[in-house]
Amino acid sequence: ILNVEQSPQSLHVQEGDSTNFTCSFPSSNFYALHWYRWETAKSPEALFVMTLNGDEKKKGRISATLNTKEGYSYLYIKGSQPEDSATYLCADAGGTSYGKLTFGQGTILTVHP
Amino acid sequence: EAQVTQNPRYLITVTGKKLTVTCSQNMNHEYMSWYRQDPGLGLRQIYYSMNVEVTDKGDVPEGYKVSRKEKRNFPLILESPSPNQTSLYFCASSLRSGTNSYEQYFGPGTRLTVT
Numbered sequence: 001i002l003n004v005e006q007s008p009q010s011l012h013v014q015e016g017d018s019t020n021f022t023c024s025f026p027s028s029n030f031y032a033l034h035w036y037r038w039e040t041a042k043s044p045e046a047l048f049v050m051t052l053n054g055d056e057k058k059k060g061r062i063s064a065t066l067n068t069k070e071g072y073s074y075l076y077i078k079g080s081q082p083e084d085s086a087t088y089l090c091a092d093a094g095g096t097s098y099g100k101l102t103f104g105q106g107t108i109l110t111v112h113p
Numbered sequence: 114e115a116q117v118t119q120n121p122r123y124l125i126t127v128t129g130k131k132l133t134v135t136c137s138q139n140m141n142h143e144y145m146s147w148y149r150q151d152p153g154l155g156l157r158q159i160y161y162s163m164n165v166e167v168t169d170k171g172d173v174p175e176g177y178k179v180s181r182k183e184k185r186n187f188p189l190i191l192e193s194p195s196p197n198q199t200s201l202y203f204c205a206s207s208l209r210s211g212t213n214s215y216e217q218y219f220g221p222g223t224r225l226t227v228t
Binding site: 031032034036043044045046049051089091093097098099100101102103104105106 | 144146148153154155156157158161162163169171172203210211212213214215216217218219220221222
């Protein structure tokens with residue numbers, strides 16, 4: 001994988017459903033994997049920064065896992081609420097230069113009441 | 114209040130007229146970065162700075178310049194703007210540089226239109 005890829009591109013779920021999305025990134029020269037939440041008309045806000053293979057992080061109903069050997073991270077939302085509706089971005093801080101951060105195109109989540 | 118500020122928030126300009134978008138953070142962060150966001154292309158990094166007087170190109174640096182003379186400020190300069198630089202621009206900062214393992218704090222965004 002040469003780029004950061006996120007799937008699905010968009011997702012519609014009902015309130016109360018649990019959901020998950022995937023971020024795939026180049027597995028060589030890995031430094032860190034970021035997750036951000038971006039609501040319409042606002043700025044992206046950090047959810048997690050993960051650095052170690054096997055990392056699992058949790059914030060309320062949202063959690064994330066990291067597999068650096070195979071180059072993927074999963075973001076899980078348990079019991080989705082309408083206020084979870086947003087674009088979820090992952091970003092890879094790997095590669096040949098410190099400081100570069102490559103974002104995926106995001107997964108747009110819509111939670112219907 | 115800890116924040117990243119950008120000015121202006123909205124700008125409509127004409128091709129070739131030099132402009133500067135300012136970015137300032139009050140958190141004593143080492144790392145700062147500029148991104149542009151275009152429909153279907155996601156956030157793309159323009160330039161970043163690991164510390165004062167240390168800047169480097171991101172993925173889409175053409176047509177842009179930056180400087181980092183002070184730790185808190187990281188202006189983005191468009192010497193001769195063109196319509197393909199019409200975009201939503203975000204500045205961001207994080208506590209430390211190194212392997213980019215600190216969360217980034219984003220400014221409110223600047224919507225630029227070049228006619």
